[in-house]
Amino acid sequence: MTSTGQPTRARDLCLALDLPQxxxxxxxxxxxxQRLVTLGMLVETEPGLFTQPRP
Incomplete structure (x- = not known):
């Protein structure tokens, strides 16, 4: 999710998108x-940690 390829939490994504916390x-x-996980576009590596799947 981030440019470094590290898993990201929803809270961190809200912060990056400048949404109120x-x-x-x-x-x-x-x-x-979670919806993107079910579509196969993201992977949840641990509960609450989301990242792009590896090719």
Whole structure:
């Protein structure tokens, strides 16, 4: 998710997107990330840590 290839949390992504650090924003972002996991576009390496799949 980040340019370094390190797994990212929903909270960190909200911070990078300049969204207010409110619970609803973090939960909505987490839900969207989970949706991308089910579509195979992301991988959840640990609970709450998301990254792009390796080729």
């Amino acid at each position: 409110e619970r609803k924003n973090i939960e909505n972002t987490r839900a969207k990330l």
